[in-house]
Amino acid sequence: MNKINEKAKEKIFVALDFDNLEDAKKLVEQLGDNISMYKVGLESYLSTDGKLVDYLHEKGKKVFLDLKFHDITNTVKMACKNAIQKNVFMFNIHCSNGSKTMREVSNLVKESDSKSLLIGVTVLTNLSGDDISEMFKSSLNVEEMVLNLATIAKNNGMHGIVCSPLESKKIKEKLGQNFVTVCPGVRPAFTLNAQGKSDDDQNRIMTPFDAIKNNVDFLVVGRPITKAENPVESAKLILEEISQAL
């Protein structure tokens, strides 16, 4: 077994996508000190009435509150006001809310002296180039679209964005190393099929090793750990892979 660098533990959020509090808690207990950062998304936030966030904070874990707000400016701002009060490590809204909403929410974060990172979702990692051209009839390819949304996000005070690890390097080159990239669509080689693809909904994917080499700040990994036969073993393998790339 290869060595796990402690710094690898500061690179990965495990997505706790569960439909009840007990299963989520069980996994957190199982993973123990191996994992210090967790993502709470729509399913687990709703199914636990938000209690999962409190539980993780009690356990001393960092929380990424992934509720991806997308609505008119005032509604998103009011939702963010509540998210800020949760004192999470980071939370997100969609970049497609537009520049005005992003600017107003980033002002809200600053004015409230919040330490939370405000992150904009660019193009969801389950979407392919074909999906994008079908939806937007745009001449931009996925990477250009992500870069464009990331640029608008940066110009309007957002701390960083969610994108695929495939796009992280270009974003850092264009917008600076301090602009945070948060990347789902992470698939270790041991979870891929014979064609090198993932047998689930993720489309724009990369291995943990390559993601780190592409300057991703935070990897978001769900099913490769949560649905693994042995989640602890899987988490350790991923941490080893991250360690090798650091």
Ligand SMILES: O=C(O)c1cc(=O)[nH]c(=O)n1[C@@H]1O[C@H](COP(=O)(O)O)[C@@H](O)[C@H]1O
């Ligand atoms: O914002 C997110 O976290 C997110 C954005 C995105 O573009 N793609 C994406 O998969 N996610 C989330 O990241 C997690 C990925 O989980 P797995 O596909 O199971 O590894 C899920 O909880 C998604 O909701």
